[in-house]
Amino acid sequence: xxxxxxxxxxxxxxxxxxxxxxxxxxxxxxxxxxxxxxxxxxxxxxxxxxxxxxxxxxxxxxxxxxxxxxxxxxxxxxxxxxxxxxxxxxxxxxxxxxxxxxxxxxxxxxxxxxxxxxxxxxxxxxxxxxxxxxxxxxxxxxxxxxxxxxxxxxxxxxxxxxxxxxxxxxxxxxxxxxxxxx
Ligand code: GLN
Numbered sequence: 001x002x003x004x005x006x007x008x009x010x011x012x013x014x015x016x017x018x019x020x021x022x023x024x025x026x027x028x029x030x031x032x033x034x035x036x037x038x039x040x041x042x043x044x045x046x047x048x049x050x051x052x053x054x055x056x057x058x059x060x061x062x063x064x065x066x067x068x069x070x071x072x073x074x075x076x077x078x079x080x081x082x083x084x085x086x087x088x089x090x091x092x093x094x095x096x097x098x099x100x101x102x103x104x105x106x107x108x109x110x111x112x113x114x115x116x117x118x119x120x121x122x123x124x125x126x127x128x129x130x131x132x133x134x135x136x137x138x139x140x141x142x143x144x145x146x147x148x149x150x151x152x153x154x155x156x157x158x159x160x161x162x163x164x165x166x167x168x169x170x171x172x173x174x175x176x177x178x179x180x181x182x
Pocket of ligand 1: 027030060065091119121122
């Protein structure tokens with residue numbers, strides 16, 4: 001998705017690789033495993049430092065969990081990177097209803113609704129004052145948020161070819177790169 005939008009995208013695994021990018025996507029997956037590996041491979045602090053310094057980050061699903069300051073239904077000892085002033089509940093839609101799709105109006109992204117795919121998805125249970133809510137389910141639950149350089153969604157826009165979130169993220173990356181010329 002990022003390459004299709006013209007970005008120079010690459011996987012990052014090591015602290016020195018993390019130091020060399022102007023933006024980061026934390027994708028879906030399993031947040032408890034991401035947390036364990038981030039600590040085992042010594043990148044947790046590097047990531048926290050860059051987030052604290054204003055690095056644009058887009059987190060989808062497990063990535064949203066990693067960005068959250070506070071999580072519910074975490075596994076024992078699970079940590080996040082933090083930075084996003086939200087409380088997120090993992091696996092908020094239960095185990096039976098693992099996955100569903102729905103259309104969500106998100107005026108900040110334009111008129112067309114977002115077709116969102118939720119896969120064992122989390123929800124944002126509460127958000128601080130500096131967090132802008134971009135999207136909610138019909139029942140009011142928050143599933144897309146933004147706070148300065150941080151963007152996060154409960155769902156996976158890349159699965160349906162929805163590119164507006166990645167475009168929005170890349171605008172932040174461009175602004176960050178311009179103000180942090182290497
Ligand atoms: N349930 C996963 C977790 O807790 C997230 C699932 C996903 O990223 N699609 O990390």
